[in-house]
Amino acid sequence: MFIEKADAQIAELIKREKQRQMEGLELIPSENYASPAVMEAMGSILTNKYSEGYPHKRYYGGNEFVDGVEDLARDRAKKLFGVSHANVQPYSGSPANQAIYFALVEPGDTVMGMHLLYGGHLTHGWKVNFSARYYRAVQYPTGQDGYLNYDAIAELADQEKPRLIYCGATAYPREFDFKRFAKIAESVGAYFAADISHVTGLIVAGVHASPFGVADVVMTTTHKTLRGPRGAMILCNGEPSEPLKKPPEKSKKYLPTLIDRAVFPGLQGGPHDHQTAAIAVALKEAMQPEFKVYGAQIVKNAKALAHTLLDHDFTLVTGGTDNHLLLVDLNNKNLSGGEAERALEHVGMYCNKNTIPFDPRKPFDPSGIRIGTPALTSRGMKESDMEKVGMWMADTLAHPADASVRERVRKEVKAFCQDFVIY
């Protein structure tokens, strides 16, 4: 590797991080292992290029091949998701959501999204985020049972009359009813944006309902269950309004142009062409029949892990999962989410502390942990492996301060991981 000569310190840290990823169990539901082909595109010479604008309409010369890359990425996204328009330039999920707000609503307008402390994302209207600083954000919680209460959401929308409604989450273990959201949005004349970042791979596999043809705009990150590089896409239908000289009116008819103009020049400068190429490679991988098998296995594994944890007297928010993640309520285990996260880290099992609905503890020291199966499934693990993972979790969290249990589980996890080499 060139980097070993150029920068031994960074080379060493990358080496050690690779070892951590290989010898431990990655349970964070938003993480995954990108393929070597995706990483090769991400680390390619395309990082050297500037190409502000869109394919065949650039502000820089020398874009013959970059245009080919972005055309392929857009065409594959359109085909895979069955939409007429794809913007693959957002640098990541948060700027992509920002572009959607910028495209569809005006500062001060009312927007509605899932409450962060109940599973929503920062960009869906959390108080310190741009989405609540520049817009009037109204947040909907889950019901007491942890499920979204669609009647309550409809009532809130009717009271608040938002111009944009978001559906999507970072910590929700159940399937979204996109059709119900579309009806609620329609009833108050709001745009409906579905942020499917977490579940895109499941939608591709046909094991989660699809928002395509239902939501006005769909946003997905590319690095979670889709298993691509870090990045995001905005997908929609409609006619491009070009060659309109002035910005088009904010209407559903012109969504493609509104979105494109919001991304560039509204919020971003030059696209990251290496990232676009890596997204194109990931989309090609997601179009293969094996990807459907992968997406279905993620859910089978999450259900198997849920069963094992329930057998060990763990409490799961909503009692289980429909998707790739579980939200574990640790109140009956006399542990906080932070304590559990740290105990699991010691044995090479990585997860994150998370609030649970109606959390009795404070957000920076919440009652839960969030765990998921996308990364383990990418390593080839199946349901019987999830039983082992669940048992190690139970063992570790039953004796969080016992060094001998810790040492034993750490050894077992490390040995187990050797059977699932990924790179």
Ligand SMILES: Cc1ncc(COP(=O)(O)O)c(C=O)c1O
């Ligand atoms: C639902 C959802 N939307 C948006 C984002 C933001 O993506 P990024 O971290 O790439 O900005 C995330 C990331 O956690 C997410 O879970």
